Amino acid sequence: MVTNVTNLGRSGLSDWMMQRITAVVLGAYFIMMLGFFACHPQLSYEQWHSFMGNTAVRIASLISFLAVAGHAWVGLWTISTDYFKPTGIRFLFQAACGLALMVYFVWGVQILWGF
Amino acid sequence: MVLTVEDKRPVNLDLTTIKLPLPGFASIIHRVTGFAIFLALPILLWVLDQSLMNEGSFDALQETLNGFLVKLILFAILAGLIFHLVAGVKHLLMDAGIGETLEGARRGAGITIVLSGLLILIAGAWLWLPM
Ligand code: HEM
Numbered sequence: 476m477v478t479n480v481t482n483l484g485r486s487g488l489s490d491w492m493m494q495r496i497t498a499v500v501l502g503a504y505f506i507m508m509l510g511f512f513a514c515h516p517q518l519s520y521e522q523w524h525s526f527m528g529n530t531a532v533r534i535a536s537l538i539s540f541l542a543v544a545g546h547a548w549v550g551l552w553t554i555s556t557d558y559f560k561p562t563g564i565r566f567l568f569q570a571a572c573g574l575a576l577m578v579y580f581v582w583g584v585q586i587l588w589g590f
Numbered sequence: 591m592v593l594t595v596e597d598k599r600p601v602n603l604d605l606t607t608i609k610l611p612l613p614g615f616a617s618i619i620h621r622v623t624g625f626a627i628f629l630a631l632p633i634l635l636w637v638l639d640q641s642l643m644n645e646g647s648f649d650a651l652q653e654t655l656n657g658f659l660v661k662l663i664l665f666a667i668l669a670g671l672i673f674h675l676v677a678g679v680k681h682l683l684m685d686a687g688i689g690e691t692l693e694g695a696r697r698g699a700g701i702t703i704v705l706s707g708l709l710i711l712i713a714g715a716w717l718w719l720p721m
Contacts, residue, residue, distance in 0.1 A: 498678050547624075550624050554624075572628070575628075583638075590643060
């Protein structure tokens with residue numbers, strides 16, 4: 476078995492599964508948002524604020540932010556192993572992506588609980 | 591690079607000599623859109639932040655998003671998301687063994703492109719047509 480130290484779950488199969496589960500979560504969140512916007516063509520600040528402030532929606536958003544981080548990490552990791560052969564460049568790319576995803580996540584949490 | 595074993599594998603790196611079949615085309619666009627969404631996430635987070643902060647920032651955001659260039663950027667992000675989503679669903683269906691034949695793959699890619707094209711058109715209408 477080929478072992479790898481930079482993938483998410485230490486195993487290709489678990490990464491593959493993680494990418495699929497997070498894809499379903501993100502797809503559901505995306506469709507929920509689309510549905511909300513479709514039902515509120517003249518969206519007011521009050522409507523938007525109370526929707527996003529609803530505890531269930533906050534939880535859904537938080538789970539989706541987590542899902543983006545996991546999904547994109549696996550995806551970007553796959554891309555890096557396809558295109559970057561030298562270990563140093565590949566590692567730098569992965570580190571930059573990982574850092575960006577962590578920053579996105581923390582920023583997202585701050586937005587969700589900061590209004 | 592030092593090659594110790596004589597390597598006789600064929601190499602064809604002139605991409606212009608390769609004709610990409612439809613499923614291959616859908617696949618690379620799925621990858622490009624995935625990466626593009628990753629790059630666009632700070633924009634989306636900023637929009638989310640401005641939309642929720644207070645009534646003033648919400649109104650200012652609506653003003654900003656009405657600018658032609660900004661709207662175009664938003665449309666591009668939406669288009670990428672829509673294609674990635676539709677192609678992603680096709681991917682999941684194929685993982686489940688649906689349409690996993692050469693003919694099925696071609697049809698799946700065709701449906702993905704047409705369906706996401708339609709949805710992108712609707713998104714454009716939603717952004718630009720007065721409602
Ligand atoms: C919202 C943010 C999203 C980001 C940043 C993102 C990013 C990515 C990236 C970078 C890849 C790797 C592409 C590759 O390996 O060629 C990928 C793959 C994938 N994405 Fe997404 N994606 C997002 C949402 C979604 C959604 C909503 C779905 C819905 C079904 C989805 C389904 C998939 C699937 C199935 C794959 C695996 C493709 C493969 O194994 O080749 N993604 N994504």
